[in-house]
Amino acid sequence: MNLAIAEFGAKSRLRALLEHFSQIEDPREPWRVAHPLPEVLLLVVCGTIADGDDYDAIADRGEAHLDFLRRLLPYDHGVPGGRWLTLLMNRLDPLVFSACFTAWVRETWPDRSDLIAIDGKTSRRSHDRAAEKAPLHLVSAFATTSRLVLGQEAVGDKASSFSLSSRSWPALGEPEGRRCCPPSSGRL
Numbered sequence: 001m002n003l004a005i006a007e008f009g010a011k012s013r014l015r016a017l018l019e020h021f022s023q024i025e026d027p028r029e030p031w032r033v034a035h036p037l038p039e040v041l042l043l044v045v046c047g048t049i050a051d052g053d054d055y056d057a058i059a060d061r062g063e064a065h066l067d068f069l070r071r072l073l074p075y076d077h078g079v080p081g082g083r084w085l086t087l088l089m090n091r092l093d094p095l096v097f098s099a100c101f102t103a104w105v106r107e108t109w110p111d112r113s114d115l116i117a118i119d120g121k122t123s124r125r126s127h128d129r130a131a132e133k134a135p136l137h138l139v140s141a142f143a144t145t146s147r148l149v150l151g152q153e154a155v156g157d158k159a160s161s162f163s164l165s166s167r168s169w170p171a172l173g174e175p176e177g178r179r180c181c182p183p184s185s186g187r188l
Contacts, residue, residue: 056082
């Protein structure tokens with residue numbers, strides 16, 4: 001983290017990001033770590049922001065921009081491959097990761113008022129008729145000004161999205177200065 005602080009100063013967005021992500025525990029055994037967790041998390045965030053659709057694309061983008069990444073953190077062993085990223089990221093607690101990322105966004109852009117769009121989607125082919133399992137219904141909150149997904153939650157059925165949007169305000173922060181556009185029943 002010292003390279004990032006020297007490069008971008010004491011109050012940089014990068015330093016804030018790394019500080020928030022330092023709350024995530026590394027599930028690996030310390031003696032087996034070739035790629036420190038801050039390097040991995042920075043790679044994943046940068047790759048995702050740069051429109052990486054999966055971990056293979058994120059790893060490829062990291063390889064292509066390794067010089068840039070090394071300006072921020074050492075990356076002594078280069079960047080990990082896509083399969084390795086998948087395995088590690090699946091071991092991290094998604095709620096802790098989401099909370100750290102959301103806290104960073106709030107700290108970095110505290111005064112931006114947003115229009116928050118609430119949208120619901122049903123994942124195709126996610127049902128299991130033999131087990132009588134319904135398809136996966138997801139409700140997302142999207143900050144339109146910041147162009148960030150603030151949260152995403154699975155709901156039991158399409159009708160649950162309306163109750164979820166009112167329950168989720170505490171997770172999104174205070175609603176003052178924000179307007180909510182709930183999903184229309186036709187879109188769900």
